[in-house]
Amino acid sequence: MxxxxxxxxxxxxxxxxxxxxxxxxxxxxxxxxxxxxxxxxxxxxxxxxxxxxxxxxxxxxxxxxxxxxxxxxxxxxxxxxxxxxxxxxxxxxxxxxxxxxxxxxxxxxxxxxxxxxxxxxxxxxxxxxxxxxxxxxxxxxxxxxxxxxxxxxxxxxxxxxxxxxxxxxxxxxxxxxxxxxxxxxxxxxxxxxxxxxxxxxxxxxxxxxxxxxxxxxxxxxxxxxxxxxxxxxxxxxxxxxxxxxxxxxxxxxxxxDAEGATKTIAVEVVGAATEEDAVTAARAVARSNLFKCAIYGEDPNWGRAVSEVGTTSVAFDPAEINVALNGVWVCRRGAIGDDRAKVDLSGRDVTVTIDLSAGSAAATVWTTDLTNGYVEENSAYSS
Amino acid sequence: MxxxxxxxxxxxxxxxxxxxxxxxxxxxxxxxxxxxxxxxxxxxxxxxxxxxxxxxxxxxxxxxxxxxxxxxxxxxxxxxxxxxxxxxxxxxxxxxxxxxxxxxxxxxxxxxxxxxxxxxxxxxxxxxxxxxxxxxxxxxxxxxxxxxxxxxxxxxxxxxxxxxxxxxxxxxxxxxxxxxxxxxxxxxxxxxxxxxxxxxxxxxxxxxxxxxxxxxxxxxxxxxxxxxxxxxxxxxxxxxxxxxxxxxxxxxxxxxDAEGATKTIAVEVVGAATEEDAVTAARAVARSNLFKCAIYGEDPNWGRAVSEVGTTSVAFDPAEINVALNGVWVCRRGAIGDDRAKVDLSGRDVTVTIDLSAGSAAATVWTTDLTNGYVEENSAYSS
Structure with a gap:
């Protein structure tokens, strides 16, 4: 069709x-x-x-x-x-x-x-x-x-x-x-x-x-x-x-179908002051090589998501941010939340939810993990 | 000491x-x-x-x-x-x-x-x-x-x-x-x-x-x-x-000594309107996963550098930019320059020189290639 x-x-x-x-x-x-x-x-x-x-x-x-x-x-x-x-x-x-x-x-x-x-x-x-x-x-x-x-x-x-x-x-x-x-x-x-x-x-x-x-x-x-x-x-x-x-x-x-990807990651930002802020924060996390490598390794390393939000200028208080990985709120009010051992990242689909606690706007950016397959495809492309 | x-x-x-x-x-x-x-x-x-x-x-x-x-x-x-x-x-x-x-x-x-x-x-x-x-x-x-x-x-x-x-x-x-x-x-x-x-x-x-x-x-x-x-x-x-x-x-x-790196890359921007422009352009290239993978693969894929400069707001005319890889000017005036087969990327040190043809300021940002080693180290770090 x-x-x-x-x-x-x-x-x-x-x-x-x-x-x-x-x-x-x-x-x-x-x-x-x-x-x-x-x-x-x-x-x-x-x-x-x-x-x-x-x-x-x-x-x-x-x-x-x-x-x-x-x-x-x-x-x-x-x-x-x-x-x-x-x-x-x-x-x-x-x-x-x-x-x-x-x-x-x-x-x-x-x-x-x-x-x-x-x-x-x-x-x-x-x-x-x-x-x-x-x-x-x-x-x-x-x-x-x-x-x-x-x-x-x-x-x-x-x-x-x-x-x-x-x-x-x-x-x-x-x-x-x-x-x-x-x-x-x-x-x-x-x-x-x-x-x-x-x-x-x-x-x-x-x-x-x-x-x-x-x-x-x-x-x-x-x-x-x-x-x-x-x-x-x-x-x-x-x-x-x-x-x-x-x-x-x-x-x-x-x-x-992204190159070399083993995970499809939804970076969901909620509680943003504006939709633009939500997209900015979500995109920063979606572009973090460290975060994407962690997800490839099925490692619930939520600090790498919080840290990326900190590099942006979006409205949020580092002491009020919350982060969930596949529904488990591993970061609450900027600090250690629920037990990260409860997070199951073994499936293809991963959702990271970031609550900025700064308003009611939301947006989702889709990305993938960073894998050996990506490096292989892109180091050998034109040669 | x-x-x-x-x-x-x-x-x-x-x-x-x-x-x-x-x-x-x-x-x-x-x-x-x-x-x-x-x-x-x-x-x-x-x-x-x-x-x-x-x-x-x-x-x-x-x-x-x-x-x-x-x-x-x-x-x-x-x-x-x-x-x-x-x-x-x-x-x-x-x-x-x-x-x-x-x-x-x-x-x-x-x-x-x-x-x-x-x-x-x-x-x-x-x-x-x-x-x-x-x-x-x-x-x-x-x-x-x-x-x-x-x-x-x-x-x-x-x-x-x-x-x-x-x-x-x-x-x-x-x-x-x-x-x-x-x-x-x-x-x-x-x-x-x-x-x-x-x-x-x-x-x-x-x-x-x-x-x-x-x-x-x-x-x-x-x-x-x-x-x-x-x-x-x-x-x-x-x-x-x-x-x-x-x-x-x-x-x-x-x-x-960066994680997993096999190349040390100097991204040298010359001919910039301001030092700030030079740093901005150099950093954009230094952060490009595609460019860094290409260097890992010893692939003189200069288009990935030019393309990154195009994502910035620095002063330059896409029809006037020149790019050299380890001294070979593979891109002249925004188009195909010297034969890319002349570029030797087999050594540890790689220099990409980007001439913005927009002024006389310059800056160098140092980075590394993106490798399987990087992915390995960072997917297994906390687990």
Whole structure:
């Protein structure tokens, strides 16, 4: 199903020879309308890959005919020639669709600082457009995998419309290795402004709240395309809720498949003065190598969480903070609480709850443990 | 030599049973004067261990008779009872010295969130004070080790005076596991205000520029004590230079012994608009797990350095940044530069040079690679 669950979309994934093992590495998602309303959000990294620089211009128009994605190379830090490569990719897809390159978004993922093998890529784009079909959602999701062990797809039915999506990566607008890419489709009838507002609201509380290793990619892109093929103008509230569910579903799949992870960790901050404080404190803990190593070792070392909160500027009194690990309040009022031996960290899912005792706002950031597997994958990636 | 290289100081390290293996774990450094001028800098973590809360008050007086240090427990997140333990430790040392507890600094390192075994600790303090001697500098430096594989000591001769020091830990005011503790002694004759100014200036460009894993301890403490025993009032400029050398020497020893590290990495930022920008950019790269894993794998993946600089707000143009790895300019003007195959990362020492092309300020932050050894040590620490 994936991106082709809603009406009006075709997709395909093909092998163009960019991945050394001959696996699928080029995908397209084509919107056949009748509407082309769309929006996108991009990495906040100031070093933006060529396809991001290209696609930001496309997104400004609020209309997208197709998204072309490739694994096997990020096309980042490639200068003016790299930008020309991204442009040529869009032109090639547009020519195959007999349409305008100005409505083709390009996404790339892989190593930074290498040019893409353009003849292979363009050949792949041409074949992908030719093969794009209503049943192509899965092969497209497969083609954008890098270190992903499984393809990530999601869909939800609304009242008279459907939302579908695919994603790759293991992080967020602060993702792990390579990049977080997501394409979300719907056959609901939306304006470009609605797409933009709804997408920003949904990503803020989903993709932006997974953080596998604190590193921010040069290539992150999340695109929403609305074909209008259902003829349904949705209730904004219902659509917002469903879109958030689809994004949350995809984001959780990303973190569950993060590189080398053996634990999925929910860092839940409650009792915060503001939601921003809650996110800041949760993110600090989610990024602590010491805390993540402790969870890998199934060691209820709560001091490493408290210590991280202490490095932030969020409102809290060190003598009033409480911390629970999987429901056991091991730290009460900043000091030793219940017996840490009662904490069971043997399962895959771990929840650390941090009560700042400073208000009533809350937020959760999802992360993973730091493992030998992570070090292995990331020390051997490009060599 | 260590802290007893200058005249006027005695020291000792004894085993009090705080470390499971029976190794030395309690140290004292005693200043016999004639002067007791002193200053200290502490962690900026808002969650401060009990001994830090105690010692901050002592340091305000500008006079220190002795420093008591223990490994085997951080006495952090231990609430009011933990503060009473730190106070009792100071009182016990003061009684043995027939002096005031208000001039005794206490430092602790080890796991957070556990009370110290006070009877053993107090017995150890008593024995350490009794044993403190002019030749005790090495045993004191040995006693404060936690995961340190070697004791860290340094000394320098000035014109008519000496500076000595010892340290433990693998980081700094943003250190690794447990804590960075350092005691620096001199027989020069200085005022408390001079001690404070000189120590802050020296730590700013030394201990504060090593960053092994971005985690900030609850216990970091650097103390400078001046006995005046040489009778020499030093040239401030000469003393400042020598003190900075001693701090730099100790800081570099810490990073060279960082947990699990196989590489010592100098992240050198040049061409920055301001020194602050240079430090910010260097620290961002020094904290990147992806970059540190790449260096562990001897992979000249320079894109991971450029990408980290892009996450900061320092002045630079992504199209003008240059990056060298061990002298090979692999990134020129934000794009592909010299052949990355020319980079040799097989040695222990690695230098990444980042030219922001935005000014003439520079700074270097020292870090290490991220390795399986780091994950092993930190996933098994408290269990």
């Amino acid at each position: 994936s991106v082709t669950a809603p009406n009006g979309f075709r997709a395909a994934g093909v092998s163009a020879g960019l991945k050394p093992d001959g696996a699928r590495d080029v995908a397209v998602v084509v919107n056949d309308g009748p509407s082309r309303a769309a929006a996108a959000v991009f990495t906040r990294n100031r070093v933006k890959a060529a396809p991001v620089l290209w696609s930001q211009q496309v997104a400004k128009g609020g209309r997208v005919r197709a998204v072309v994605l490739n694994a096997g190379g990020a096309n980042a830090c490639t200068g003016a020639p790299g930008f020309q490569d991204a442009h040529a990719t869009a032109e090639h897809a547009a020519a195959a669709l007999e349409d305008s390159a100005g409505e083709v978004i390009v996404c790339s993922t892989g190593i930074i600082g290498e040019r893409l093998p353009m003849p292979q890529l363009l050949d792949g784009v041409e074949r992908a457009v030719a093969e794009a079909a209503r049943d192509g959602g899965l092969s497209a999701a497969d083609a954008i995998r890098t270190t992903d062990t499984v393809a990530k797809i999601a869909f939800k039915r609304g009242t008279g419309y459907t939302i579908g999506g695919m994603a790759k990566g293991a992080g967020m607008l602060a993702p792990a290795l390579a990049t977080m890419l997501a394409v979300i489709t719907t056959d609901a009838d939306l304006t470009p402004a609605q797409c933009d507002g709804l997408l920003r609201a949904a990503t803020r509380v989903t993709f932006e709240r997974v953080d596998s290793d604190g590193c921010m990619s040069t290539n992150d892109t999340v695109v929403l395309m609305a074909s209008g093929a259902s003829g349904t103008v949705p209730s904004e509230a219902e659509f917002a809720a469903l879109l958030t569910e689809v994004c949350d579903d995809l984001a959780r799949q990303l973190i569950a | 260590s802290v007893t290289a200058p005249n006027g100081f005695r020291a000792a390290g004894v085993s009090a049973g705080l470390k499971p293996d029976g190794a030395r774990d309690v140290a004292v450094v005693v200043n016999d004067g004639p002067s007791r001028a002193a200053a200290a800098v502490f962690t900026r973590n808002r969650v401060k261990a009990a001994p830090v809360l105690w010692s901050q008050q002592v340091a305000k007086g500008g006079r220190v008779r002795a420093v008591v240090l223990n490994a085997g427990g951080a006495n952090a997140c231990t609430g009011a009872p933990g503060f009473q333990d730190a106070h009792a430790t100071a009182e016990h040392a003061a009684a043995a010295l027939e002096d005031s507890a208000g001039e005794v600094i206490v430092c602790s390192t080890g796991i957070i969130g556990e009370r110290l075994p006070m009877p053993q600790l107090l017995d150890g303090v008593e024995r350490a004070v009794a044993e403190a001697a002019r030749d005790g500098g090495l045993s004191a430096a040995d006693a404060i080790r936690t995961t340190d594989t070697v004791a860290k000591i340094a000394f320098k001769r000035g014109t008519g005076y000496t500076i000595g020091g010892m340290a433990k830990g693998a980081g700094m005011l943003a250190p690794a596991l447990a804590t960075m503790l350092a005691v620096i002694t001199t027989d020069a004759d200085l005022t408390p205000a001079q001690c404070d100014g000189l120590l802050r200036a020296a730590t700013r460009v030394t201990f504060e520029r090593v960053d092994s894993d971005g985690c900030m301890s609850t216990n970091d403490t650097v103390v400078l004590m001046a006995s005046g025993a040489s009778g020499t009032v030093p040239s401030e400029a000469e003393f400042a230079a020598l003190l900075t050398e001693v701090c730099d020497d100790l800081a570099r020893q810490l990073i060279a």
